Amino acid sequence: MQTFNLSTMDVVMAVLGIFTSLAFGLVPQLKAWFDAGDGARRSAVMLAFSLLAGLVVVLSSCVFHLTFVECTSNGVQLFIQSFVAFLVANQTTFLMAEPLYKKNV
Numbered sequence: 001m002q003t004f005n006l007s008t009m010d011v012v013m014a015v016l017g018i019f020t021s022l023a024f025g026l027v028p029q030l031k032a033w034f035d036a037g038d039g040a041r042r043s044a045v046m047l048a049f050s051l052l053a054g055l056v057v058v059l060s061s062c063v064f065h066l067t068f069v070e071c072t073s074n075g076v077q078l079f080i081q082s083f084v085a086f087l088v089a090n091q092t093t094f095l096m097a098e099p100l101y102k103k104n105v
Contacts, residue, residue, distance in 0.1 A: 009057055009061075009069045009078055009079070009082040010078075010081065010082045010085045011085075012057055012082075013053065013054060013057060013082040013083065013085045013086040013089075014085045014086060014088070014089040015089070016053045016057075016086060016089075017050070017053075017085070017086040017087065017088070017089030017090035017093065018089050018090070018093045020046070020049060020050070020053070020086075020090055021089075021090045021091075021093035021094045021097065022093060022097065024046070025094065025097060025098075025100070026097075026100070046090065050083065050086050050087060050090065051083070053086060054079055054082065054083050054086065057069065057079075057082070058071075058075070058079055061075070062075075069082070
């Protein structure tokens with residue numbers, strides 16, 4: 001039986017996902033810019049931002065030798081797992097905070 005272990009990168013990416021969702025929903029200028037686009041554009045922006053966040057975490061590990069992820073094939077697997085953690089945290093935060101976002105219109 002395989003167990004599920006959270007890595008430091010999973011936690012970092014999940015926290016980034018939460019903050020990203022809150023920022024795009026609550027920061028007035030960012031919210032106005034984000035809401036001006038159609039659904040496809042908003043999805044593309046969020047996907048691009050999540051990939052950027054993941055690449056920053058990976059590069060900080062490989063270039064600056066921080067200990068978020070190894071620069072190996074195992075590190076790539078961990079990046080994919082952490083990317084999913086980002087998306088889950090981001091979308092969960094969006095769904096839970098959606099009433100709050102609508103109040104701040």
